[in-house]
Amino acid sequence: MNDIILLTIDFVKRQLKNAEGGHDWFHIERVWKNAEAISKGESCDAEIVALAALLHDIADAKFHGGDETVGPATARNWLVSNGYSETKLEHIIAIIQNVSFKGGSVARTHESIELDIVQDADRLDAIGAIGIARTFNYGGFKHRAIYDPEIEPNLNLSKEDYKASTAPTINHFYEKLLLLKDRMNTKTGKELALERHRFMESFLDQFYAEWNGLR
Ligand code: ADP
Numbered sequence: 001m002n003d004i005i006l007l008t009i010d011f012v013k014r015q016l017k018n019a020e021g022g023h024d025w026f027h028i029e030r031v032w033k034n035a036e037a038i039s040k041g042e043s044c045d046a047e048i049v050a051l052a053a054l055l056h057d058i059a060d061a062k063f064h065g066g067d068e069t070v071g072p073a074t075a076r077n078w079l080v081s082n083g084y085s086e087t088k089l090e091h092i093i094a095i096i097q098n099v100s101f102k103g104g105s106v107a108r109t110h111e112s113i114e115l116d117i118v119q120d121a122d123r124l125d126a127i128g129a130i131g132i133a134r135t136f137n138y139g140g141f142k143h144r145a146i147y148d149p150e151i152e153p154n155l156n157l158s159k160e161d162y163k164a165s166t167a168p169t170i171n172h173f174y175e176k177l178l179l180l181k182d183r184m185n186t187k188t189g190k191e192l193a194l195e196r197h198r199f200m201e202s203f204l205d206q207f208y209a210e211w212n213g214l215r
């Protein structure tokens with residue numbers, strides 16, 4: 001592994017030391033590993049994929065008063081301070097700016113196979129067993145209800161509504177998690193997403209059955 005990647009691992013671990021459990025170093029590590037696995041089936045710049053995966057949540061807007069510029073700026077300062085080369089740097093920043101879901105209605109401002117890979121890798125960590133754990137952890141962190149049968153999911157959330165949502169955590173499955181399998185970019189990403197999607201569907205079946213005292 002080259003020096004800038006090793007230095008960046010250390011930087012990200014330090015920056016995310018007190019992060020919420022779903023957005024901590026282990027999330028970054030899983031996304032990085034997912035990205036490496038997806039990259040095997042694609043022709044891409046491995047260094048850009050690794051650095052973008054490692055830096056994609058370095059300062060998530062959710063935890064910085066909604067400011068979407070802090071993450072890209074922190075990543076840029078880090079890379080510049082390490083003398084990182086200009087063209088690759090701009091590509092990495094563009095990936096970080098475009099990776100997030102934000103309700104799914106916001107168009108990308110950059111296209112590349114490296115963005116496809118990192119976005120799929122991040123989305124995989126939002127679904128399946130890990131996705132379920134992260135979602136309830138975030139809901140708890142935000143003092144949200146687990147479920148409220150009276151509050152219906154909203155399937156047409158604008159970016160602003162999505163970010164401002166205070167809905168019960170189960171709603172997030174319908175507002176984001178179950179939508180992701182149809183939005184994967186790469187062949188490997190699609191295959192892995194399908195398996196994780198099915199697991200969430202059976203989790204929800206069991207959840208409602210237990211809620212209604214049927215099991
Ligand atoms: P994006 O910005 O791409 O949607 P986020 O960082 O907002 O990604 O979401 C990452 C994960 O955080 C989600 O997959 C989910 O587990 C959790 N999360 C985010 N928003 C909510 C929410 N409103 N309710 C429950 N979990 C959430």
Ligand code: NI
Nearest residue numbers: 031056057122
């Ligand atoms: Ni992420």
